[in-house]
Amino acid sequence: MxxxxxxxxxxxxxxxxxxxxxxxxxxxxxxxxxxxxxxxxxxxxxxxxxxxxxxxxxxxxxxxxxxxxxxxxxxxxxxxxxxxxxxxxxxxxxxxxxxxxxxxxxxxxxxxxxxxxxxxxxxxxxxxxxxxxxxxxPEYRYTILYNQDVSAAQQFAGDIQYNLPDAFTNIKDENAYEYDLDTMAPLGIPSKNSYKARLIFVGYEEPNIASITNMNPLIDHLDYLDYRDITAINIMEGSKLDYGTVQFYTLTKNKERFLLQKKSYYIGIAGLYAAIFSDDPDNYVCPMNSALQRLQHVSSLYQQRTTQLRTRPPPCQNWYSQALNPYFTILMTNLNPPPDLTTNADYEGDFGNLYNNAFQQNANGLAFLNSRAQLFSCPEMY
Amino acid sequence: MKAQIRMGESIAVMVVFFFLIVIAYSFYVKIQQSSLAVDIGKAQELRAIQLAQLVYYMPEVQCSSGTQLVKESCFDTLKLEKFKGILAGDGRLFYFGLFGYNTIYIKQVYPNPGLQWLATIDYDSDGTSGADAFLLYKREPPQDDPIRFKSTKVAQMPVALYDPIQKKYAYAYLVVEYVY
Structure with missing residues (x-):
């Protein structure tokens, strides 16, 4: 036991x-x-x-x-x-x-x-x-909406898609929709699975987008997304592929209004795509400022190099002297310091003028002088 | 007594079993660590090559002709001289973001730099690059960091040096000393 x-x-x-x-x-x-x-x-x-x-x-x-x-x-x-x-x-x-x-x-x-x-x-x-x-x-959705009242808007929307590489099917293969913000007519944009969406407005004026009070017909195809996952950019009327003005928007919590976050500018088609792909204005403005700083340094380098080349005998000397004054100087001084693309009042509303004077004319002038130098077998300026 | 012996046996088996597992696991961890060290080494080598590539294709040094035409594998000696000045002056802070605590120089191999074949480039010597090399950029890492900046990887790439005034070429190679 x-x-x-x-x-x-x-x-x-x-x-x-x-x-x-x-x-x-x-x-x-x-x-x-x-x-x-x-x-x-x-x-x-x-x-x-x-x-x-x-x-x-x-x-x-x-x-x-x-x-x-x-x-x-x-x-x-x-x-x-x-x-x-x-x-x-x-x-x-x-x-x-x-x-x-x-x-x-x-x-x-x-x-x-x-x-x-x-x-x-x-x-x-x-x-x-x-x-x-x-x-x-590829799972980020982009929808292009152009202003039917602006004649160049449809062409602009097409150019945005056309210049993209084939791999970017999420923009390139989508339809661009003509849209009247006043009537808010239903669009019938098909719903698709995506984790975020960005509306790209082309050719609208600032008050038109900010004053919309009922966004539902416009964003019903994005119903499944949280309001924080929907952003918008407006490439303002008058913008060109070379330069223009853009506005960054977010959506209110009730998805009924767009809120203007920042107004900014772009230079060149590369700058335009930069604004489109950055859904936060800081993600656009900050690297852009870095690019402008680099532009200053590169311009300074070419200016110093051209100054040294000026010791060459004529006719080469002539092209270099002309290039130094005013072209390089203007390119550098207008961007010294690099403008804050959003807040600097000097550029607000007058970016077209700045672009035309500081970039386009100087770029064309320099390109001409450079081709002359090349023609006369002189060392090129850039 | 029998039960105690049996229990003791079981515990002994368990101890041996765990002992074997611990040995096997420590071996495994050692192998993992060494493969991780190899991966880290490769990654740093890649970083050195990436930095060399970055310099290799910079518009600040590349030979250029107009807007679109860029001669690859070629450095403009006039640009090099001016860029060195910018790196030491206004562009010091900006380019530190790109180059960090590393050393970049160009070593001419033919013709002999002593012959001063290219008039637009001044070779200098500070003990790092040697008398036959053009030291483009150097930033000493902080000495007080006990972990970082103790090792160096070197990446080299062949390059042609072009003097746009004399219209002469020389053979050289770009050296990047990447400190990590």
């Missing part, structure tokens, strides 16, 4: 022992698996980050190239708060924000999806200054 009681205790103790040890073994393997999974995720995220870094560098190197990057379902966040631009990748624990480091990258605040789209375009004024890199996702 005594020994059977002992056996029962022993049996129970054995089971308890097995249970504890079993639990420990299970816990051990679960921990190992969990850690391994995290490591694998981080490795994948690091690979995406490396790919992105290569793309960012590649964009500085080669122009007009469009690529698709496998994202491995990682999200990337772009932020230019206080003009300190950086990006951060999800799933990469312990990795802080990575600075743009002077690179001119234009991207939405959040990149998401199976793949990312990347495209680079050079920015010439008239000499090459830098390359702009645009990033977006």
């Amino acid at each position: 005594k020994s059977s009681k002992k056996a029962v205790i022993e049996l129970q103790f054995n089971w308890l022992f097995i249970l504890i040890i079993g639990a420990m073994i299970l816990l051990f393997f679960v921990t190992v698996i969990y850690k391994q999974r995290n490591i694998a995720d981080q490795r994948l995220a690091a690979r995406v980050l490396n790919d992105l870094e290569s793309i960012l560098t590649g964009a500085q190197v080669s122009t007009s190239t469009a690529t698709r990057i496998e994202s491995a379902r990682n999200e990337i966040f772009f932020d230019c708060t206080d003009c300190s631009c950086s990006y951060k990748i999800s799933n990469l624990f312990g990795s802080g924000s990575i600075s743009y480091d002077g690179k001119t990258v234009f991207a939405p605040t959040e990149l998401k999806g199976e793949q990312y789209l990347a495209w680079s375009l050079d920015w010439n004024l008239p000499y090459k200054v830098t390359n702009f890199l645009y990033l977006t996702s």
